[in-house]
Amino acid sequence: MPTKAYFDKYPPFPDDIPVAQLTRIHLSKLLANEKTESDAFFSASRKLGFFLLDFEGSEEGEAFLKNAEIMFDINKEVNETDVDEMMKYAYRPPHSLFGYKALGDLKVEDGRPDRFTFYTTSQDDMTDLSKPLSHPPLIESHRAEIKAYFKQAHSIISLVCSHLDFQLHLPPGTFASMQPMTSPSGTGLRMLRYPPQPEGDRRTSLLGHTDIGSLTILFNITGGLQILLPNKDPKDDAGWVYVKPEPGCAIVNLGDAMVEWSGGILRSNMHRVTFAPGEQGKVPRYSLAYLVRPFGDASMKRLAGGGSLIPEAEEGEDNEMNARDWEVYKAIGVRSGRVNASSRGGLPFKSEGEKVGVGVGAN
Ligand SMILES: O=C(O)CCC(=O)C(=O)O
Numbered sequence: 001m002p003t004k005a006y007f008d009k010y011p012p013f014p015d016d017i018p019v020a021q022l023t024r025i026h027l028s029k030l031l032a033n034e035k036t037e038s039d040a041f042f043s044a045s046r047k048l049g050f051f052l053l054d055f056e057g058s059e060e061g062e063a064f065l066k067n068a069e070i071m072f073d074i075n076k077e078v079n080e081t082d083v084d085e086m087m088k089y090a091y092r093p094p095h096s097l098f099g100y101k102a103l104g105d106l107k108v109e110d111g112r113p114d115r116f117t118f119y120t121t122s123q124d125d126m127t128d129l130s131k132p133l134s135h136p137p138l139i140e141s142h143r144a145e146i147k148a149y150f151k152q153a154h155s156i157i158s159l160v161c162s163h164l165d166f167q168l169h170l171p172p173g174t175f176a177s178m179q180p181m182t183s184p185s186g187t188g189l190r191m192l193r194y195p196p197q198p199e200g201d202r203r204t205s206l207l208g209h210t211d212i213g214s215l216t217i218l219f220n221i222t223g224g225l226q227i228l229l230p231n232k233d234p235k236d237d238a239g240w241v242y243v244k245p246e247p248g249c250a251i252v253n254l255g256d257a258m259v260e261w262s263g264g265i266l267r268s269n270m271h272r273v274t275f276a277p278g279e280q281g282k283v284p285r286y287s288l289a290y291l292v293r294p295f296g297d298a299s300m301k302r303l304a305g306g307g308s309l310i311p312e313a314e315e316g317e318d319n320e321m322n323a324r325d326w327e328v329y330k331a332i333g334v335r336s337g338r339v340n341a342s343s344r345g346g347l348p349f350k351s352e353g354e355k356v357g358v359g360v361g362a363n
């Protein structure tokens with residue numbers, strides 16, 4: 001989340017509600033290759049698939065926080081622009097998630113409409129890898145800052161990936177090579193706005209899901225994000241707990257691509273957004289999600305072999321699709337209700353070089 005100055009603009013998160021216990025990982029310690037921090041990061045990536053990444057105390061991290069604040073300012077303005085104007089830039093799911101999503105375009109679990117809007121920019125577009133997409137003037141006038149944000153976020157992701165390589169005994173650069181900035185991908189920066197909900201009619205705004213891509217860096221200031229605790233039923237409200245936003249930190253989570261590549265060792269955990277708790281529920285909620293997707297032609301097969309700790313796939317177990325086709329397949333499945341999202345991965349794992357033969361997707 002941005003710095004304390006931005007938190008001070010909002011009512012406080014209540015201190016008397018249960019919250020998820022996320023491990024706090026420090027960017028500065030990952031940059032310094034501290035083994036205990038790397039181990040803690042890996043453990044959180046397997047057990048919960050969510051952790052807090054603290055940017056304070058690192059020059060790179062603090063520059064990123066500053067730019068995140070600029071993104072929050074843009075978020076507020078773009079999502080508060082007149083809806084008729086924004087509909088000129090509407091997104092086109094399932095093939096493109098870039099652009100504007102109007103209020104209520106998606107459904108929550110019980111079939112009622114969602115309660116949020118978003119505007120998503122494409123990394124390829126903003127870094128000049130693809131031909132420019134059309135945007136409202138506000139976004140056009142901030143291309144330089146958005147491009148800088150993509151570069152900063154991608155550099156952080158590459159660092160996280162280098163620790164995954166180390167932990168899984170993969171050659172350096174393996175995970176980063178699945179999502180370089182130089183190859184076209186569906187990677188985007190999503191600016192989300194959740195209007196306050198009327199008292200007496202409060203419910204889920206964004207349905208429970210796992211992220212399709214590899215990694216997400218999420219900033220928010222007010223609460224509302226909830227994660228499903230491991231081994232809990234998504235239909236049971238008691239299994240969902242709020243994540244408390246912390247100044248100077250992002251919430252980082254792993255997505256389904258990581259489960260595919262790691263043969264189920266890494267975890268992609270269900271999460272959803274509901275009304276913000278306490279006084280925070282009375283104000284609009286903004287969040288900022290950098291959603292990393294593998295490059296379009298990337299293989300979704302396991303990164304097994306060559307001494308890695310990832311178990312080899314059994315006959316027929318490997319995912320034969322490339323990332324582009326797999327993402328469309330999954331997006332259509334989720335929208336049509338063919339696929340019910342569930343937390344995946346976090347499977348048992350032997351770190352002493354002895355591999356365990358386990359299937360992908362078991363919970
Ligand atoms: O708005 C949030 O806090 C979460 C957004 C999210 O989970 C997503 O866009 O995938």
Ligand SMILES: [Fe+2]
Pocket residue numbers: 209210211271
């Ligand atoms: Fe998500």
